[in-house]
Amino acid sequence: MRNFGFSTTKSRTIDYEKIDNRLIRYVLENEPTFNACLSCGSCTAICSAGNLTSFNIRRLSLQIRLGELEHAHEELDKCMLCGKCLLECPRGINTRNVIMLMKKGLYLIESESKEKNDR
Amino acid sequence: MIDNLFILPFTLGMITLFVILFIKYGLWISRLSKIDKLRIVQSLFSRRTLAAISESFMEGLIHRKMFRRHGLLGYMHMSLAFGWFLLIVFGHIEVFVQTGSFSTYPWIPIFFNYFNHDSFPGERIMANVMDFLLLFVLSGVLLAYFKRINSKVFGIKKTTKLKPGDRFAMASLWCIFPLRLFAESATAALYGNGGFLTNTVALCFQWVTPEVETGLWWAYSISLGIFFVCMPFSRYMHILTEILFIFLRHYGIKLKKQFNSYSRIQVYSCSRCGVCIDVCQMHIANISNNQSVYILKNMRDHDLTARKLYNCMLCGRCESACPVGINLNDLRISQRIKASKEYNSDYAFLQTLPCEPVVEDKKPEVIYFAGCMTHMTPGIKKSVVQVLEKAGVNYQFMDKEKGACCGRPLMLAGQYQAAQKLIEFNREKIIESGATTLLVSCPICYKVFRDDYELGQITIKHHSEYFLELVEQGKISLKKSDKSIVYHDPCELGRGCGVYIPPRTLLSKTGTVLSTEQEKVTSLCCSGSLGDLSLSMADRNIIKAETLKVLLKQNPDVLATACPLCKKTFVKGVDIQVKDIAEIIVDAME
Numbered sequence: 075m076r077n078f079g080f081s082t083t084k085s086r087t088i089d090y091e092k093i094d095n096r097l098i099r100y101v102l103e104n105e106p107t108f109n110a111c112l113s114c115g116s117c118t119a120i121c122s123a124g125n126l127t128s129f130n131i132r133r134l135s136l137q138i139r140l141g142e143l144e145h146a147h148e149e150l151d152k153c154m155l156c157g158k159c160l161l162e163c164p165r166g167i168n169t170r171n172v173i174m175l176m177k178k179g180l181y182l183i184e185s186e187s188k189e190k191n192d193r
Numbered sequence: 194m195i196d197n198l199f200i201l202p203f204t205l206g207m208i209t210l211f212v213i214l215f216i217k218y219g220l221w222i223s224r225l226s227k228i229d230k231l232r233i234v235q236s237l238f239s240r241r242t243l244a245a246i247s248e249s250f251m252e253g254l255i256h257r258k259m260f261r262r263h264g265l266l267g268y269m270h271m272s273l274a275f276g277w278f279l280l281i282v283f284g285h286i287e288v289f290v291q292t293g294s295f296s297t298y299p300w301i302p303i304f305f306n307y308f309n310h311d312s313f314p315g316e317r318i319m320a321n322v323m324d325f326l327l328l329f330v331l332s333g334v335l336l337a338y339f340k341r342i343n344s345k346v347f348g349i350k351k352t353t354k355l356k357p358g359d360r361f362a363m364a365s366l367w368c369i370f371p372l373r374l375f376a377e378s379a380t381a382a383l384y385g386n387g388g389f390l391t392n393t394v395a396l397c398f399q400w401v402t403p404e405v406e407t408g409l410w411w412a413y414s415i416s417l418g419i420f421f422v423c424m425p426f427s428r429y430m431h432i433l434t435e436i437l438f439i440f441l442r443h444y445g446i447k448l449k450k451q452f453n454s455y456s457r458i459q460v461y462s463c464s465r466c467g468v469c470i471d472v473c474q475m476h477i478a479n480i481s482n483n484q485s486v487y488i489l490k491n492m493r494d495h496d497l498t499a500r501k502l503y504n505c506m507l508c509g510r511c512e513s514a515c516p517v518g519i520n521l522n523d524l525r526i527s528q529r530i531k532a533s534k535e536y537n538s539d540y541a542f543l544q545t546l547p548c549e550p551v552v553e554d555k556k557p558e559v560i561y562f563a564g565c566m567t568h569m570t571p572g573i574k575k576s577v578v579q580v581l582e583k584a585g586v587n588y589q590f591m592d593k594e595k596g597a598c599c600g601r602p603l604m605l606a607g608q609y610q611a612a613q614k615l616i617e618f619n620r621e622k623i624i625e626s627g628a629t630t631l632l633v634s635c636p637i638c639y640k641v642f643r644d645d646y647e648l649g650q651i652t653i654k655h656h657s658e659y660f661l662e663l664v665e666q667g668k669i670s671l672k673k674s675d676k677s678i679v680y681h682d683p684c685e686l687g688r689g690c691g692v693y694i695p696p697r698t699l700l701s702k703t704g705t706v707l708s709t710e711q712e713k714v715t716s717l718c719c720s721g722s723l724g725d726l727s728l729s730m731a732d733r734n735i736i737k738a739e740t741l742k743v744l745l746k747q748n749p750d751v752l753a754t755a756c757p758l759c760k761k762t763f764v765k766g767v768d769i770q771v772k773d774i775a776e777i778i779v780d781a782m783e
Binding site: 104105107120122125126127150151152153154155156157158160161162166167168170171174177178180181185 | 500730
């Protein structure tokens, strides 16, 4: 394409048919209470890790629901699993288990794609 | 010299058993760490061996802890274990009395009555002694039958759900002694060489022929043989492993974070007696497949599922009730470490965290670490600070604005390497402060500081202990009110760190402390535990309601606790005041 000296942004349209739902499916299968999340952000407000870093569980959970796993690993590594969010959640979600399952699910996905690449 | 082929099942069974045991024990001991092996060598000829022998006798044979739990249950276990042991010992003595020598074929003392029909000096006494011991064991066997029908008589509400393999081994064990009685009675009917019991039973055996007699001895020998072969593959492996475990424990070997050979010995020491089942609070929420006995069985068979592994509050009630003394909590955590070791965080951000400079010129005497949970309950944090100010303590608030977690929640979830990163970070800060005392207001932090931080000279104090010291030193004075207080022992503070008395002493200076049905070691969990990852909030509330029922039975004015998480959990379920010790102290301060 000829270069006119400017660029266009890539489309940010989310196609629900095509999103990468591997991680969210894994988490929901093993911790169904996560279905009840209404993204109120209470967990994020009191988060110990959020006090030290830019960690944001609410954003993370929204991203994972949309299949955007790009930064998930890096973000999940900030959580210290202290459990304050568990006490704060108005929906009684096992937030610590959600985090652990995200970590495990991501590890499974990563090692799966690594295997594919190796082949 | 083989007198009769019926000794073969017994002899072959015993040889198989010894070969398997030799291989298993050899592998276990050879796989212990070098330091642990050195520990064994060093303590082999010391008082520790004597202590281990004495404990093996008291627990392995007499079953003292079982007696403490329930008289009849203790008697059942004792009559089977100690009775059988005595039968073997006196069997050999009987041979000695007859021949004047202990050296004989191993099957002679077992089938003595079959091989010896002649009278010898002392024969009557020995026959009666052996009959008495047989009766002793048989009483235990009868109780064991009865326990399967009605376990409530033995103080057990729920017995272990056994797998077919265990049932088969148990059936062979249940057959051994009745068959011995019948075989000896048959012989007594033919040759009149029995004691008071076998001669009496022999009255019903007058019809027997030598063929029937030999048949009964065959049956006895086969049941023994089957039991011996089943032993290493069933729960009865515990009989001999427990003794090895007792010795290793006395030699100072401790359970490590990683599952190793010693952990395996502990797993095999489980007798599946089921004592851990009744004490588990999970039953209240109808969860009855993940009690320690089943988890250990899964660990042994390598079929533990994540769901079962993570669904436990790690309250430690089973561990303190376990008659074998297995480190159930740490074993479970070691499995969690194994399961999640591939995805630990390294907390790289800690390196870039701006460190708050120590402003004070002089070193603080006390460094106060509030922890995440205390920050969730600002009332406790405020009260602790108020007490410290009032007492004029020179302190530094370590995580006033920003602080990392202590690492215990990660430890409970099995994230060992990740927890280590936080521990390193916090340890450096604590040591840098130059304080001599580390004050914590959360038992969860307290546990990890004590177990995993290696802080050297720095003494670690929970605020209930520290405030009691302040009162005793006269730095704060308390006014006693007429309020009645029930104190709830937090799991991590009580069973976890053994702190039961200081909180009660401190509270008794502010009001009347009432005792409850289940307190101290048997205290119930509030259900808020961070040990459980998958317990639903609804189930937690069911368990909490039962705990509150016990705590509030006497209608106290105040429900006191020493853990911010317990407080936070209870507050949402009761009408009466729920207060942390720190808050009560502030109210009572003059």
